[in-house]
Amino acid sequence: MPGWSRRARALPPGLIPDMRALILNGALAGDEGLRPIEEALGSALSARGCAVERIRLRDVFIAYCKGCFDCWVKTPGVCATKDGAGSITRAMARSDLIVLLSPITFGGYSSELKKVLDRSIGIVSPFFTRLHGEVHHKPRYARYPALLAIGVTEDRDPAEAQIFARLVDRNAINYHAPAHVAAIVSRDDSPGQIRTAIGRAVAQLLVQGGAA
Amino acid sequence: MTIARAVLLVGSAKPAGTSTSEVLGRYLCARLAERGVATTVLFVGRSPASRAERQLLAALADANLFVLATPVYVDSLPYLVTRTLEYVSQSAPKWRAPCAFAALINCGFPEPEQCRTALDIAQAFAARAGLDWAGGLALGEGGAIDGGPLERLGGLTRHVRAALDLAAAALAEGHPVPPAAIARLARLMMPARLYTLMGNIGWRRRAARNDLRSPLDARPFDLDAKG
Numbered sequence: 255m256p257g258w259s260r261r262a263r264a265l266p267p268g269l270i271p272d273m274r275a276l277i278l279n280g281a282l283a284g285d286e287g288l289r290p291i292e293e294a295l296g297s298a299l300s301a302r303g304c305a306v307e308r309i310r311l312r313d314v315f316i317a318y319c320k321g322c323f324d325c326w327v328k329t330p331g332v333c334a335t336k337d338g339a340g341s342i343t344r345a346m347a348r349s350d351l352i353v354l355l356s357p358i359t360f361g362g363y364s365s366e367l368k369k370v371l372d373r374s375i376g377i378v379s380p381f382f383t384r385l386h387g388e389v390h391h392k393p394r395y396a397r398y399p400a401l402l403a404i405g406v407t408e409d410r411d412p413a414e415a416q417i418f419a420r421l422v423d424r425n426a427i428n429y430h431a432p433a434h435v436a437a438i439v440s441r442d443d444s445p446g447q448i449r450t451a452i453g454r455a456v457a458q459l460l461v462q463g464g465a466a
Numbered sequence: 467m468t469i470a471r472a473v474l475l476v477g478s479a480k481p482a483g484t485s486t487s488e489v490l491g492r493y494l495c496a497r498l499a500e501r502g503v504a505t506t507v508l509f510v511g512r513s514p515a516s517r518a519e520r521q522l523l524a525a526l527a528d529a530n531l532f533v534l535a536t537p538v539y540v541d542s543l544p545y546l547v548t549r550t551l552e553y554v555s556q557s558a559p560k561w562r563a564p565c566a567f568a569a570l571i572n573c574g575f576p577e578p579e580q581c582r583t584a585l586d587i588a589q590a591f592a593a594r595a596g597l598d599w600a601g602g603l604a605l606g607e608g609g610a611i612d613g614g615p616l617e618r619l620g621g622l623t624r625h626v627r628a629a630l631d632l633a634a635a636a637l638a639e640g641h642p643v644p645p646a647a648i649a650r651l652a653r654l655m656m657p658a659r660l661y662t663l664m665g666n667i668g669w670r671r672r673a674a675r676n677d678l679r680s681p682l683d684a685r686p687f688d689l690d691a692k693g
Contacts, residue, residue, distance in 0.1 A: 330681065428541060
């Protein structure tokens with residue numbers, strides 16, 4: 255889908271002012287290694303004119319998803335459990351770009367990030383439709399944010415990197431993301447290498463979305 | 467190698483006795499028990515470092531087979547399962563004997579292939595935790611079972627039971643899940659069009675019982691919406 259943000263379409267190459275980016279940091283308790291990556295992401299997006307909101311998920315009380323589907327059949331679009339997930343899900347739905355920052359955990363996201371993603375299914379409709387030859391949930395909203403996933407690895411395990419990339423591809427389908435990119439950085443990377451990887455990922459996202 | 471002790475971890479957050487994951491896992495356990503395997507059924511803990519997690523670790527120390535039965539949430543393992551597996555992996559258990567790990571994963575979409583990423587994550591966990599990957603089983607159309615006993619669903623789940631019978635026979639002997647079991651379980655319980663039609667009707671029926679204040683397709687977080 256060309257044009258991942260209504261506002262991005264008519265802008266000069268590489269500039270995306272007034273766009274809202276939401277960084278969800280899924281670092282586990284005691285892990286400070288993702289903070290410099292979060293800072294670099296915030297700087298890269300701010301430099302392109304984005305209004306950036308950053309949330310370190312472990313600092314927010316969020317209960318687990320009970321699998322009750324009330325967000326579909328009782329309080330449509332809103333989880334019935336009242337805690338920190340409500341405002342985060344609202345921010346997700348209203349953003350132009352969601353950045354998923356997480357230590358790669360068996361190829362997937364950390365539990366801290368997964369907790370809020372599980373609670374966000376009200377963003378889509380319960381009703382089924384066919385997409386890419388498969389059954390998925392219909393979109394609830396007219397537009398959805400792009401996805402940028404940054405996986406942080408200790409040992410660059412190739413199998414886990416592959417799983418991570420495929421997971422982001424799958425999430426993009428189910429979240430109806432108009433553009434998505436998965437990138438991997440290592441905890442051993444220098445600040446320069448991290449900035450380069452993030453800059454490349456953001457540029458790739460803009461190209462995909464037709465805003466570059 | 468024959469298996470003496472197996473641990474089933476049910477990954478659903480739903481109350482005990484109500485989830486499709488538990489139904490599938492318990493059926494597999496019953497077949498393992500018929501073959502002389504002592505089985506323990508545990509549920510994912512609701513809070514970090516909970517008694518349930520410590521119980522799991524203790525049970526795994528004596529097990530030769532660890533089976534995870536779980537739904538797919540957002541293309542991967544649910545939060546509670548992810549956190550539990552993080553705990554198991556970080557606790558670096560010293561397995562007293564080689565322990566195999568198998569995953570039995572169901573999703574609410576018709577295509578079992580939509581369990582693929584979750585299965586891959588389960589396999590990657592096995593590698594990190596020092597467990598021997600014994601294979602994964604994927605079931606689509608999980609909503610058709612909806613926590614009901616497999617036997618009572620009759621012909622609808624005949625191939626599901628046959629697949630789990632085959633898997634249990636292999637696992638009890640210390641073998642991986644055979645391709646025939648994976649292929650059988652991948653068969654649809656009903657045509658995808660019928661499943662999605664019934665699913666869509668089911669959502670409306672459940673909503674009708676709830677006396678909704680807003681329509682099912684409400685957009686509470688639209689930019690022009692309040693709040």
